[in-house]
Amino acid sequence: MSNAASAHAHAHHWETSAAPMLIVGGVLFSVVFGFVSWFSYSNILWTQICAGIGVPLLLAGIAIWTAEALTQKPVMEGLTPIALPFFIVSEVFIFMGIFASYWTMRLSAGPNWPPAGTPTDMNLVLPIIMTIILVSSSATYHIAEEKIKHSDLGGFRLWLLISIVLGAIFLGCTIYEYQHLFHMNFKPSTNAYSTAFYSITGFHASHVVVGLGSFLTVLIAAMAGRTNKYLTFCVGLYWHFVDVVWFFVVSQVYYW
Amino acid sequence: MSTASSGFKLSEWIFTTDHKRIGILYLIGSIAAFAVAGIMALLIRIEQSAPGPTIVSDAFTGGDQYNVWLYFHGAAMILGFLIPGLTGFAANYLLPLMIGAKDVAFPRINALSVWLFWAGIVVALLTFIVPDKPDIMWTGYPPYSVNTAGNTALYVFTVHLMGFSSILAAVNFLVTIIYMRAPGMGWNQLNMFVWSCFTALIIQLIFVPVLASAVTLLLFDRYLGTHFFDPANGGDVLLYQNLFWFYSHPAVYVIFLPAMGIFYEIFATMAKNPIFNYKAAVYGGMCFIVLISGEVWVHHLYYSGMPDWLRIGQMVTTLMISVPVGLMTISLFGTLYKGAITFNIPMYYGTAALYLLLIGGLTGIPLAMTVMSVHLGETSFTHAHFHFIMGIFATFAVFAGVDFWFPKISGKMLNVSQGKLGFWFNFIGVNITFWPLFIIGVEGMPRRYWDYSQFPAHFAGYHKVATIGAFIVAIGMVLTISNWIISAIKGEKAPNNPWGSNSLEWTHTATPPGPGNFPKPVTVDADWTPYNYK
Numbered sequence: 001m002s003n004a005a006s007a008h009a010h011a012h013h014w015e016t017s018a019a020p021m022l023i024v025g026g027v028l029f030s031v032v033f034g035f036v037s038w039f040s041y042s043n044i045l046w047t048q049i050c051a052g053i054g055v056p057l058l059l060a061g062i063a064i065w066t067a068e069a070l071t072q073k074p075v076m077e078g079l080t081p082i083a084l085p086f087f088i089v090s091e092v093f094i095f096m097g098i099f100a101s102y103w104t105m106r107l108s109a110g111p112n113w114p115p116a117g118t119p120t121d122m123n124l125v126l127p128i129i130m131t132i133i134l135v136s137s138s139a140t141y142h143i144a145e146e147k148i149k150h151s152d153l154g155g156f157r158l159w160l161l162i163s164i165v166l167g168a169i170f171l172g173c174t175i176y177e178y179q180h181l182f183h184m185n186f187k188p189s190t191n192a193y194s195t196a197f198y199s200i201t202g203f204h205a206s207h208v209v210v211g212l213g214s215f216l217t218v219l220i221a222a223m224a225g226r227t228n229k230y231l232t233f234c235v236g237l238y239w240h241f242v243d244v245v246w247f248f249v250v251s252q253v254y255y256w
Numbered sequence: 257m258s259t260a261s262s263g264f265k266l267s268e269w270i271f272t273t274d275h276k277r278i279g280i281l282y283l284i285g286s287i288a289a290f291a292v293a294g295i296m297a298l299l300i301r302i303e304q305s306a307p308g309p310t311i312v313s314d315a316f317t318g319g320d321q322y323n324v325w326l327y328f329h330g331a332a333m334i335l336g337f338l339i340p341g342l343t344g345f346a347a348n349y350l351l352p353l354m355i356g357a358k359d360v361a362f363p364r365i366n367a368l369s370v371w372l373f374w375a376g377i378v379v380a381l382l383t384f385i386v387p388d389k390p391d392i393m394w395t396g397y398p399p400y401s402v403n404t405a406g407n408t409a410l411y412v413f414t415v416h417l418m419g420f421s422s423i424l425a426a427v428n429f430l431v432t433i434i435y436m437r438a439p440g441m442g443w444n445q446l447n448m449f450v451w452s453c454f455t456a457l458i459i460q461l462i463f464v465p466v467l468a469s470a471v472t473l474l475l476f477d478r479y480l481g482t483h484f485f486d487p488a489n490g491g492d493v494l495l496y497q498n499l500f501w502f503y504s505h506p507a508v509y510v511i512f513l514p515a516m517g518i519f520y521e522i523f524a525t526m527a528k529n530p531i532f533n534y535k536a537a538v539y540g541g542m543c544f545i546v547l548i549s550g551e552v553w554v555h556h557l558y559y560s561g562m563p564d565w566l567r568i569g570q571m572v573t574t575l576m577i578s579v580p581v582g583l584m585t586i587s588l589f590g591t592l593y594k595g596a597i598t599f600n601i602p603m604y605y606g607t608a609a610l611y612l613l614l615i616g617g618l619t620g621i622p623l624a625m626t627v628m629s630v631h632l633g634e635t636s637f638t639h640a641h642f643h644f645i646m647g648i649f650a651t652f653a654v655f656a657g658v659d660f661w662f663p664k665i666s667g668k669m670l671n672v673s674q675g676k677l678g679f680w681f682n683f684i685g686v687n688i689t690f691w692p693l694f695i696i697g698v699e700g701m702p703r704r705y706w707d708y709s710q711f712p713a714h715f716a717g718y719h720k721v722a723t724i725g726a727f728i729v730a731i732g733m734v735l736t737i738s739n740w741i742i743s744a745i746k747g748e749k750a751p752n753n754p755w756g757s758n759s760l761e762w763t764h765t766a767t768p769p770g771p772g773n774f775p776k777p778v779t780v781d782a783d784w785t786p787y788n789y790k
Contacts, residue, residue, distance in 0.1 A: 097469025
């Protein structure tokens with residue numbers, strides 16, 4: 001639909017989109033019903049069924065949403081980069097809630113920290129490597145943004161792909177670290193420190209997953225030759241936000 | 257006019273991204289939640305009508321059954337009815353119309369919000385299907401919520417879905433109000449309802465995530481074995497209460513502010529007066545509430561243990577809330593002053609609201625004061641207090657709002673006699689229900705107890721009266737809601753501006769408004785206000 005046609009259509013049709021409902025259905029099945037089947041009723045079959053229904057719905061919803069966002073005219077141009085910071089304010093408060101909980105436990109423990117059960121030889125080199133990786137991925141995405149500003153679609157795809165790979169390596173490091181710590185019998189239920197450690201790093205990692213997902217969405221669209229300056233700006237801003245949060249995670253959880 | 261697609265098409269409703277239709281979807285969902293939560297209220301009242309087991313099966317499991325009703329009544333009324341009824345339905349339908357925009361900034365995100373809300377309703381309703389029903393009130397305090405056999409996950413996900421819906425709606429509407437006002441519309445020319453939503457949504461944006469984090473940690477504690485709220489392993493039970501009320505006290509204002517906004521619109525229109533003390537009510541009232549809403553939550557923890565200096569400080573901040581609320585109330589009364597008031601159904605509710613505001617507000621003062629709160633706080637006095645100020649005041653706001661904008665939304669007029677009959681049942685019923693609870697509250701009737709055999713025998717009489725009141729309210733609700741449905745189908749056709757309002761949603765749109773809202777783009781002059789009646 002051309003822009004003129006869609007502007008005309010706007011005044012005479014009830015606008016519709018199937019994407020929001022698909023996404024909500026996907027979340028409901030894969031996250032809510034999946035979690036409840038697994039944890040409340042220990043029913044593996046039901047968990048699989050819920051994931052089997054939910055994940056395709058979610059992916060279809062995101063795909064349709066992205067396609068519509070890239071082709072249709074917005075109600076008002078250029079509001080997305082303004083709205084995302086509002087959402088990030090909200091995200092900041094989620095992290096504040098969790099960090100505040102950690103600080104409460106940490107400060108009330110006084111000198112008995114870290115509590116018994118914490119490995120004495122926590123790997124303190126890996127977090128530095130992970131920091132370097134994550135910061136570099138922010139930098140490489142910045143290069144990608146510069147490329148697309150100069151209409152270099154090929155360069156954009158390349159640097160975006162590099163950012164995705166770096167983000168994936170970061171997640172790999174988290175998984176490696178978790179496995180290592182589990183072998184040392186340091187589990188979420190071990191003590192107050194493990195409680196905070198897994199909750200905060202896990203919550204941050206879930207944001208990395210969302211960031212990577214949005215990178216992938218942009219990459220797939222860019223492969224089809226479609227980009228949108230607001231979208232590329234927003235996924236970048238979110239990624240930088242996730243990067244900044246990591247500094248708090250590292251300084252508070254690993255080195256304090 | 258823009259009514260190209262005539263007739264009802266299901267796909268145009270369930271896939272809609274139009275703010276008006278999304279508003280109506282919010283209304284349907286919140287009324288459904290209201291109906292089921294109302295039935296829970298009746299069950300609670302029947303159980304309380306006599307000491308000992310009345311409808312619970314026996315004394316041993318009675319508490320468990322009763323807890324499920326308390327859980328669903330509280331959670332569904334607040335998360336499923338009041339918040340979505342005001343910042344969902346009313347804000348969705350009215351904000352873009354009042355500021356002269358053709359839709360919200362992000363229509364697809366708006367649709368995502370409404371379906372997340374509906375998903376929250378679905379998860380909440382699972383309570384009645386699963387064997388391990390959640391039984392943790394709407395507060396979900398640990399350690400009970402961590403140790404109970406009830407399904408805490410359903411509670412947590414209800415909060416998550418509704419919360420995420422609220423956050424997205426807040427982002428969407430804040431951007432809409434800031435950037436999409438009609439050319440020429442300054443901040444001091446906004447409708448009071450727009451201001452009230454603007455301030456309420458700022459509160460949503462900042463505080464809802466904290467609740468989300470609290471219940472997430474609860475989920476971790478319950479299912480992953482972490483120790484956030486487990487004092488035996490370095491956690492802190494009160495931590496949850498702090499995080500929870502850090503959101504849930506401001507949530508009171510998320511409900512209160514738009515409710516006031518609706519009454520401002522009705523009062524100004526029906527009295528044909530400008531808002532009395534507009535700037536004082538907006539900046540000194542609403543904006544000031546945003547500023548101090550986050551500094552009073554600790555008064556919910558008076559009985560949980562805290563140092564005295566903190567109690568005193570919280571008493572001061574809590575009492576300070578009466579300053580902005582007082583400013584807003586004065587401006588509400590002042591708007592009626594020397595007006596040629598039209599007394600119709602919305603105005604009936606509006607007048608009742610003044611009374612509810614007074615009783616609910618004044619009974620809040622002793623509860624804010626620590627010395628009295630120690631005696632009254634955990635009694636049915638508190639229960640009656642917050643039902644007056646929050647439950648009934650805000651419910652009446654939703655009803656008044658629906659009645660007031662009904663001609664615009666449906667294109668039909670309400671049946672006046674049925675509406676008024678419904679009002680009188682509602683109004684008389686709530687008084688019969690909650691005044692006895694004030695009285696026995698002062699005498700020491702505890703909140704939340706299902707059985708009160710160990711308390712003085714005359715409590716039973718008061719409880720019986722309250723139960724009768726609840727059934728009178730139920731009749732009123734059925735009359736009110738059935739009136740909407742019947743009138744929407746076969747009511748008299750409504751004129752374009754039946755109340756003679758000056759606000760954009762009445763003066764510049766078709767009835768009901770079509771896609772794109774305004775036939776041609778709206779601009780306003782420097783001397784335009786929605787209350788320019790002189």
